[in-house]
Amino acid sequence: MSETKDRPYHHGDLRRALIDTALAMLAADQNWTFTLREVARRTGVSHAAPYKHFRDKGALLRELARIGFVQLGETIIAAMSSNLPSSRAQFMAAAQACIAFALGNSGLYRLMFSSDADKTIDPQLHDAAMNTFRILLQLLEKGQQDGSFRKVAINAQAAASWAQVHGLAMLAISNQLLEEKVGPAPVPAALDVLLDGLCCQK
Amino acid sequence: MSETKDRPYHHGDLRRALIDTALAMLAADQNWTFTLREVARRTGVSHAAPYKHFRDKGALLRELARIGFVQLGETIIAAMSSNLPSSRAQFMAAAQACIAFALGNSGLYRLMFSSDADKTIDPQLHDAAMNTFRILLQLLEKGQQDGSFRKVAINAQAAASWAQVHGLAMLAISNQLLEEKVGPAPVPAALDVLLDGLCCQK
DNA sequence: CCTCCATGTTTACAGGAGAAACTTATGGGA
DNA sequence: TCCCATAAGTTTCTCCTGTAAACATGGAGG
Numbered sequence: 001m002s003e004t005k006d007r008p009y010h011h012g013d014l015r016r017a018l019i020d021t022a023l024a025m026l027a028a029d030q031n032w033t034f035t036l037r038e039v040a041r042r043t044g045v046s047h048a049a050p051y052k053h054f055r056d057k058g059a060l061l062r063e064l065a066r067i068g069f070v071q072l073g074e075t076i077i078a079a080m081s082s083n084l085p086s087s088r089a090q091f092m093a094a095a096q097a098c099i100a101f102a103l104g105n106s107g108l109y110r111l112m113f114s115s116d117a118d119k120t121i122d123p124q125l126h127d128a129a130m131n132t133f134r135i136l137l138q139l140l141e142k143g144q145q146d147g148s149f150r151k152v153a154i155n156a157q158a159a160a161s162w163a164q165v166h167g168l169a170m171l172a173i174s175n176q177l178l179e180e181k182v183g184p185a186p187v188p189a190a191l192d193v194l195l196d197g198l199c200c201q202k
Numbered sequence: 203m204s205e206t207k208d209r210p211y212h213h214g215d216l217r218r219a220l221i222d223t224a225l226a227m228l229a230a231d232q233n234w235t236f237t238l239r240e241v242a243r244r245t246g247v248s249h250a251a252p253y254k255h256f257r258d259k260g261a262l263l264r265e266l267a268r269i270g271f272v273q274l275g276e277t278i279i280a281a282m283s284s285n286l287p288s289s290r291a292q293f294m295a296a297a298q299a300c301i302a303f304a305l306g307n308s309g310l311y312r313l314m315f316s317s318d319a320d321k322t323i324d325p326q327l328h329d330a331a332m333n334t335f336r337i338l339l340q341l342l343e344k345g346q347q348d349g350s351f352r353k354v355a356i357n358a359q360a361a362a363s364w365a366q367v368h369g370l371a372m373l374a375i376s377n378q379l380l381e382e383k384v385g386p387a388p389v390p391a392a393l394d395v396l397l398d399g400l401c402c403q404k
Numbered sequence: 405c406c407t408c409c410a411t412g413t414t415t416a417c418a419g420g421a422g423a424a425a426c427t428t429a430t431g432g433g434a
Numbered sequence: 435t436c437c438c439a440t441a442a443g444t445t446t447c448t449c450c451t452g453t454a455a456a457c458a459t460g461g462a463g464g
Contacts, residue, residue: 014411014412031317035450035451035452036451036452036453037450037451037452045412045413046412046413046414047413047451047452048412048413048414048415048452048453048454049411049412049413051452051453051454052410052411052412053411056452056453057452110317113372114316114317115233115312115316119376120376120377150398152391152395153391155388155391156388156391156392156394156395157392157395159370159373159379159388159391159392160366160370160392160393160395160396162369162373163365163366163367163368163369163370163372163373163392164362164365164366164369164396165365165369166365166369166372167364167365167366167367167368167369167372168361168362168365170315170365170368170369171361171364171365174321174322175322177361186357186358186361189354189355189357189358189361190358190359190361190362190365191362192358193354193358193359193362193396193399193400194362194366194395194396194399195399196352196398196399197395197396197397197398197399197400198395198399216442216443237419237420237421238420238421238422239419239420239421240420247443247444248443248444248445249420249421249444250422250423250443250444250445250446251442251443251444253421253422253423254441254442254443255442258421258422259421
């Protein structure tokens with residue numbers, strides 16, 4: 001049959017193909033209401049095939065979220081690696097990179113922090129999220145050591161920072177920072193409020 | 203027929219009954235994966251009846267979220283109304299009340315801020331959320347006037363505070379504040395970090 | 405060369421969403 | 435007073451989804 005090349009019985013890397021399709025759909029409509037059958041259909045495969053690679057739709061979503069955390073981590077690290085003068089500047093760059101990522105991939109970002117990406121039942125996802133979180137911890141530690149940040153319980157600072165950045169990202173995604181007539185650059189302004197509490201010099 | 207009293211053809215206030223059932227289910231399993239049919243079933247009504255009151259499941263969810271915002275607002279106001287010495291203390295009380303509400307109604311709280319409660323397509327929901335947000339704005343304004351808070355663009359402070367409190371609430375809900383071995387009282391500690399940036403006196 | 409077994413496919417079924425058509429009370433004119 | 439328009443429920447129907455089970459295929463190892 002001439003279709004052998006077009007569609008060999010064994011796909012080769014269906015798992016990856018399904019992920020790519022789902023990622024594309026997620027990016028296209030910025031939500032994850034697509035059905036597993038639709039993903040299979042677009043990947044050109046029978047509707048039951050995905051079950052050989054993912055226990056259920058949730059497992060696929062968690063894998064997407066895991067990839068998202070890896071990408072976010074890379075994005076943040078890239079933003080920090082440019083030669084920046086101070087820890088404060090580095091923090092600002094990292095936070096803004098995170099928020100930019102959220103804005104550019106709002107569907108994926110929301111999925112990453114949604115209850116559909118339950119980290120308590122997926123160690124791999126949990127680890128990926130933790131690794132990204134650790135970037136923040138290391139930045140805070142360095143900042144405390146070089147005298148930029150106040151020497152307070154590191155976890156309180158981490159919780160405050162993480163909460164702040166994530167909260168801003170979510171507000172930014174849902175347009176709440178524009179609609180309410182916040183100033184021209186609400187994100188750095190809000191981050192400055194936090195950094196004023198974080199940094200030694202007022 | 204003897205059933206007239208048990209189940210009159212017209213329910214009386216089915217809309218309210220559906221909301222109550224859904225609210226109960228939301229509280230019971232802290233998620234909103236229930237089906238509309240299940241809600242109808244438990245309310246003792248045919249599966250199509252809810253459509254007379256809600257366009258679809260989303261409409262019901264948004265109404266639940268709206269109620270949640272009203273309740274949250276009342277909770278916060280109650281927490282602030284106790285005689286507190288300073289604006290800083292009042293802010294702390296309001297923030298902690300918000301986080302306590304989130305912990306005590308994690309399903310509802312997550313729904314309120316999820317994409318399933320889309321504020322851009324539901325003016326009533328949007329207004330309810332805005333009203334609750336306004337409590338924070340007023341508190342910040344008062345704090346700036348009485349000299350407690352720095353006189354910075356009010357919206358930057360509001361965005362920072364809102365993001366912070368909401369972020370902490372989400373972290374608290376998903377147990378991320380305990381698992382990562384944060385100190386004994388991570389929430390006030392993190393809020394102190396923010397308040398240090400907010401307040402005039404360091 | 406032949407035979408497993410991972411990877412696909414087909415078939416089957418229990419629900420769910422929602423539309424349409426039908427039924428029942430109820431209250432506001434004629 | 436009667437009567438019917440209408441709001442509020444119900445029944446029925448169609449399409450779709452998730453998921454399980456049984457079957458097919460072909461590539462890699464003995």
